Amino acid sequence: MSILKEFGDSEVFRAFATYVAVVLLKMMLMSVFTSYYRITRKVFANPEDAAAHAKGGDLKKFIRTDESVERVRRCHLNDIENIIPFVGLGLVYVLSNPELSTALLHFRIFAGSRILHTISYLTPLPQPSRALTFFIGFLVNASMAYAILSTISYF
Amino acid sequence: MSILKEFGDSEVFRAFATYVAVVLLKMMLMSVFTSYYRITRKVFANPEDAAAHAKGGDLKKFIRTDESVERVRRCHLNDIENIIPFVGLGLVYVLSNPELSTALLHFRIFAGSRILHTISYLTPLPQPSRALTFFIGFLVNASMAYAILSTISYF
């Protein structure tokens, strides 16, 4: 299994692994937030979920939408839309053998921008806070895509 | 191309490849389910889809939401929310050189939990069946993130 060990020795790869874990853990936190709001506010999407919390009351009353839940879900979906490109592009970017310092700069800015995006979305902070954090993460992904296409592209 | 061959010789990597294929095929099945329900129940989101099935009838009647379709779509979205972390974390976890038996345990439990989650969601089984299957998959992802951060992290 020497090939897997070699990856563990590469600092660029280790940096990628670290920030992938950070942004994916942050994204997983959104599921926890959604469950928390659904349970504390008794807002459910499925009758079987409402039944587990309604304790004999009218089920229909609990199957509804709630602005706090919808806000967390929009934030979660925005994570999905931006973290998929980060993981996919980041991986092939790492394998295109970039400078450690350049790669770290990309990963740190992306992770920071997504954490600030979540804070901007859930507080919520006035715009353009959230738009700005979104845009910075977007630029990091675009920059990695550019690096990939300009160094190792093979159409 | 010797480097790609070496991956094919790594049992940990082969196990990861296998379970990634299994959970992604299961997720792709949700698209098939959605299409099946949309066509058999004539429930469409786009006028051009309704036109292809309405055969001259009133289009608007077929552009609506239906609880069976929405259930499949919620199940699909939950897959997306959990399978992205599995693929992303799983890949860097594998490259952090874990024990084969530990890695297999993670992959098998995750794949099993997501298959049971789909069954719980689509039947639907009474809660907490679905909550439990979700939570087990979530723990597997958290455990891989912990393993990554505690062995190869580089901030």
Place this chain on the structure above:
Amino acid sequence: MSILKEFGDSEVFRAFATYVAVVLLKMMLMSVFTSYYRITRKVFANPEDAAAHAKGGDLKKFIRTDESVERVRRCHLNDIENIIPFVGLGLVYVLSNPELSTALLHFRIFAGSRILHTISYLTPLPQPSRALTFFIGFLVNASMAYAILSTISYF
């Protein structure tokens, strides 16, 4: 860092990296389209977004859904549902050491089908244009899953 350099020398890997960048950039474009429609049509999901564009008018008027925005969002979600399997399966498929010509065929057909899918969805073209483009991308993913499971599976 010799191991990362070796990847850059593999033509199959470089082809994968190229088409991953292409399909993810295409997917990222959907965020740009959504923002464009939201701003030009003044259709927002959050009060703080409406406030930044309403210029003192009634906020509620701008918090609504609009068919053009919803269409882009459905197209974006369909991308997510299909590009996740492509990235995940594609990566382990590449590491299963396929023929360069076979791999290129998969990647080119997938990227082409997703670009045509977006054009079919946003024009919109009459069905079955979009259904067909979706189905072709789906088959490419299924074919890679089959190749993985039949060559390197380890359950």
